Amino acid sequence: MKSIHRATMLAVGAVAVMTVQGASHAAAAAGAWPSKPIRLVVPFSAGGANDLMARAAAEGASKALGQPIIVDNKPGAGTTLGADVVAKSAPDGYTFLVSAAGVISNGMIKKTMPYKDEALVPVAMIGLAPSVIVVPADAPYDNLKDFIAASRKTPNGFHWSTAGTGSTPHFVEGLLETKYGAKLDVVPYKSGSESITAVLGSQVEATSEASIVVLPYLKSGKLKALADTWTQRISAYPDLKTATEQGFPDIKIAHWAGVHAPRGTPDAILDKMAAAVDTAMKNATTVERLKGMGIEPIGGTRASFVKFVSEERARLGSVVKATGMKED
Template sequence: MRSIHRVGAAAALAAALFTTASAQAEPAWPTKPIRMIVPFSAGGANDLMARAAAEGASKALGRPIIVENKPGGGTTLGADLVAKSAPDGYTFLISAAGVISNSMIKKTMPYKDADLTPVAMIGLAPSVVLVPADAPYKDLKEFIAASKKGEGFHWATAGTGSTPHFVSGVLQTKYGAKLDIIPYKSGSESINAVLAKQVDATSEASIVALPFVKSGKLKALADTWTSRISAYPELSTAAEQGFGDLRIAHWAGVHAPKGTPPAILDKMAAAVDAAMKTPDIANRLKAVGIEPIGGTRASFNKFVDEERARLGDVVKATGMKDE
């Protein structure tokens, strides 16, 4: 009996030592500041969502989160930096639709899609279809019908693969709109082109579009997401107007380098979700036209898969390529 007790005690001691060794091998995360790389310039929808997520997640995790802007290459510069970072939970990417669509339209890519792992959804800014304030059409149906007459309309984008480019692609391939695509370097240039009546229409993130709409400088024809914008509920969605395939938004999520431990990914996802459910942060985002989302890793993975399929269909239908 004494031998049995000795064996049992030895086994218990070994288990305790193993548990201690495992804990030492996997130190608590995070133990130092975290970086979030934004592949856009400061001040836009993606940047604003990144800073809101960083603020809330930092409080949940108990460590500083530093937001760094690395614009360029249609998000490839910042995304490549994260894809090639150590998968240790201290570098994350604030992702957007371009992170999914770039490999579909660009001839070469510095990293593979699989080099980045989805972590969490932050939020989204629905795209708003915009025309001059005195345009004669009151909704998307009238705009599409008018475009089919004569030579069609000039539609401004922020470049190949930009969100306005995808909006125009759906309008053309799904609903027969006759649009001549005019690429500009940024969404602000596209807005100015509509204001100056150099083009007939564009679409832009709600955070950018709403000030022009509320001031009467531009007319909004539709919100291109699945629900009305909290800050401007009087604008109906494209789906409500009968254009259910027009489902495009300026969204922001979090991706991590491939190989980042699942426990870290789960903890970051929970922190971002908590941030988006913080009343102060959520209300601040809604006030400027951004819808906070949050959710789990699983729900974001599902969103990414659906977005990849949806955008891929538009790329194929339009032959969209980055020249």
């Protein structure tokens, strides 16, 4: 019996030593990170709001970390193509995803997903471009209240273009209908640019799109803005009131960009990456450049982004449930 007890104690001791050694190795790896270039997968085409935010974050974080950050555009399948690449990458701190609302909502509306939601973990907030509700320049209403009232009076409601099922404009439409009784008929397009073109040509009555996309049309008088759908006014277009200021506090949504990592990436690396992104988003030159385009730099801690993602999941989930939103 004494021999068995001694063997058991030796085995437990060996496991304890292995555990300590494993933790030490993980800590050492995190301490040495990064020792080579980092890959930042962007699940959007080059030139859009998320891509621009990604490149600004990559530039600033690269300086803070002392290693190149390579932006790799992998658009397709409503962001799931790029997200899947990252979800299945080694959790070693050398592959990250530039995340957006689709990382949260895709699993709610798609029939099948190539990866599980928990395969990706929040790291850092980069910034956001408030969604702006726009109508043709000659539309007979100038604010959100009049627009909603007019949609109710129209027999078949207003046509509302989106950038596809589950896009931010689709969620804005869902909030307007379920929370405030707007009468809207969704017309899905393949992209935000096609959706905006439909409004410019008066093929539909309205849509919402990222501030960076619509600002040139607003400043040239080709479109009329009814509301900013975020909680604060757009720095580059401060005269536009938010939906909350107009009495519609549930219209709270934006085109945001953050950073997610494969689950299992050491916490020390995640914290270091979050701090680097935060530093990038507080750089005066970067702030001025992004705000001038209609993008609001955010940054912050990893904990603050985890909180944001949790709240966003609850908010978007309630819209999906209320509207019955599903993949086409």
